[in-house]
Amino acid sequence: MIGHLLSAADLDRDDATLVLDTAAQMAAVSGREVKKLPTLRGRTVVNLFYEDSTRTRISFEAAAKRLSADVINFGAKGSSVSKGESLKDTALTLQAMGADAVVIRHPASGAPHRLAAWVAGSVVNAGDGTHEHPTQALLDAYTMRSRLGRVDGLRVAIVGDVLHSRVARSNVLLLATLGAQVTLVAPPTLLPVGVDAWPSEVAYELDPVLGKADVVMMLRVQRERMNQSFFPSAREYSRRYGLDGRRMALLPEHAIVMHPGPMNRGMEITPQVADSARSTIVEQVTNGVSVRMAVLYLLLSGGTKEAFREG
Amino acid sequence: MASGLPAHLDASRSDGADARTVLDAGALARTVDRIAHQIIEKTDGAADTVLLGIPTRGTPLARRLAARIEAFTGVAVPVGVLDVTLYRDDLRLRGARALERTDLPDSGIDGLNVVLVDDVLYSGRTVRAALDAISDLGRPRAVQLAVLVDRGHRELPIRADYVGKNIPTAASENVKVQLAETDGADAVVLTQGGTR
Numbered sequence: 407m408i409g410h411l412l413s414a415a416d417l418d419r420d421d422a423t424l425v426l427d428t429a430a431q432m433a434a435v436s437g438r439e440v441k442k443l444p445t446l447r448g449r450t451v452v453n454l455f456y457e458d459s460t461r462t463r464i465s466f467e468a469a470a471k472r473l474s475a476d477v478i479n480f481g482a483k484g485s486s487v488s489k490g491e492s493l494k495d496t497a498l499t500l501q502a503m504g505a506d507a508v509v510i511r512h513p514a515s516g517a518p519h520r521l522a523a524w525v526a527g528s529v530v531n532a533g534d535g536t537h538e539h540p541t542q543a544l545l546d547a548y549t550m551r552s553r554l555g556r557v558d559g560l561r562v563a564i565v566g567d568v569l570h571s572r573v574a575r576s577n578v579l580l581l582a583t584l585g586a587q588v589t590l591v592a593p594p595t596l597l598p599v600g601v602d603a604w605p606s607e608v609a610y611e612l613d614p615v616l617g618k619a620d621v622v623m624m625l626r627v628q629r630e631r632m633n634q635s636f637f638p639s640a641r642e643y644s645r646r647y648g649l650d651g652r653r654m655a656l657l658p659e660h661a662i663v664m665h666p667g668p669m670n671r672g673m674e675i676t677p678q679v680a681d682s683a684r685s686t687i688v689e690q691v692t693n694g695v696s697v698r699m700a701v702l703y704l705l706l707s708g709g710t711k712e713a714f715r716e717g
Numbered sequence: 718m719a720s721g722l723p724a725h726l727d728a729s730r731s732d733g734a735d736a737r738t739v740l741d742a743g744a745l746a747r748t749v750d751r752i753a754h755q756i757i758e759k760t761d762g763a764a765d766t767v768l769l770g771i772p773t774r775g776t777p778l779a780r781r782l783a784a785r786i787e788a789f790t791g792v793a794v795p796v797g798v799l800d801v802t803l804y805r806d807d808l809r810l811r812g813a814r815a816l817e818r819t820d821l822p823d824s825g826i827d828g829l830n831v832v833l834v835d836d837v838l839y840s841g842r843t844v845r846a847a848l849d850a851i852s853d854l855g856r857p858r859a860v861q862l863a864v865l866v867d868r869g870h871r872e873l874p875i876r877a878d879y880v881g882k883n884i885p886t887a888a889s890e891n892v893k894v895q896l897a898e899t900d901g902a903d904a905v906v907l908t909q910g911g912t913r
Binding site for chain 2: 424428430431432434438440442443444445468562703704705707717
């Protein structure tokens with residue numbers, strides 16, 4: 407009965423649509439005076455965060471609490487991990503405490519897959535290294551659908567540091583499943599090996615792509631993962647791949663600007679764009695809670711959907 | 718299919734068919750009319766009253782009741798939809814399901830008479846979930862329950878204020894309410910070998 411959400415590729419079109427539809431109903435709860443449902447009462451959700459995170463951890467915590475689950479937050483700092491405890495031993499500890507779900511963020515790609523084999527509960531990947539971040543992709547798809555009415559057939563440009571971005575990878579997989587056409591825009595040094603095999607197109611120039619984009623998703627330049635020089639200078643990157651007022655004017659009237667956060671204002675996006683009416687950045691945070699409520703509900707209430715048994 | 722059933726239940730299927738129609742379209746319409754009249758009588762002309770249908774079939778039933786009440790009194794009763802899935806106590810047993818949209822009328826429910834509408838009253842667990850859901854949504858003056866069919870076998874201390882038809886059943890039987898809006902035609906059918 408137990409399933410996991412490890413990769414956006416685990417979801418077929420029906421599963422992904424079910425998550426988005428469920429999230430839409432969960433969103434209605436967030437507008438009520440009593441923002442709480444008894445659905446997961448007595449269940450325990452552990453947030454296992456080996457990497458810094460503000461919005462994702464808080465978002466999962468809020469989602470679990472709104473469904474009445476008990477939440478245990480576990481940060482690598484200040485825990486036995488700093489004494490050298492392995493992921494497996496931590497997993498067995500959580501197992502012994504009876505965690506029904508483990509939400510894990512880890513700097514190593516693939517850590518959630520390993521964890522899924524060690525614990526009896528559901529594992530939700532909240533970002534693993536440069537690999538995947540499936541709930542971010544789901545909340546992005548949800549935001550596109552709620553702003554533009556559909557995902558199928560949308561033209562989505564994902565711009566920036568694709569190489570280090572788990573957000574980009576999960577989005578490409580999920581958006582392809584949902585029928586959107588994705589174009590990755592980045593300097594060649596910031597595209598991963600094997601990007602030709604992804605269900606997306608690649609462009610090296612931003613301006614020509616903007617004219618026919620329905621969605622522009624700006625990625626954060628991940629300085630903490632930059633161990634070599636991928637571009638000559640921040641200013642040059644900003645000029646070629648940053649979204650400023652001039653570029654925003656090239657977009658079609660209805661197009662939206664997205665960013666998974668946290669933003670480097672002035673680097674990949676100017677404050678003028680980030681705070682404009684086209685920007686969905688704050689909405690994405692709100693939608694994140696609804697989408698994560700949907701995922702926890704579908705995984706933890708004894709779900710029978712095939713994809714949620716993966717792993 | 719009927720193996721293992723007590724003899725008297727087998728005997729009740731006189732024509733040997735698996736399905737028996739308990740209410741046909743005409744009888745169902747008359748039953749809805751009667752419930753509408755009872756609601757009008759008990760709520761003082763349907764004043765300050767809101768109908769909340771429980772999906773799937775409580776929703777069209779609530780709309781029909783509202784239409785009949787309006788035809789009889791001229792009072793347009795607000796109709797809403799109350800999905801109780803997230804309040805159910807059997808999610809762990811039966812698994813996650815797709816949610817329906819909960820849609821409250823603009824009037825809200827605070828201080829009003831709320832009439833819950835469902836097709837079949839059985840264990841009472843759906844109604845229990847609905848009562849919990851209502852208390853999270855507001856504070857009605859009173860909550861009443863209208864069902865098309867009461868088939869018995871209550872597992873909780875819950876009863877209906879308006880009952881279309883009492884149908885004594887065995888737990889092995891299944892009562893199916895079919896409505897034109899959801900099933901193409903109106904009927905209430907009793908079948909054998911129901912699984913719940």
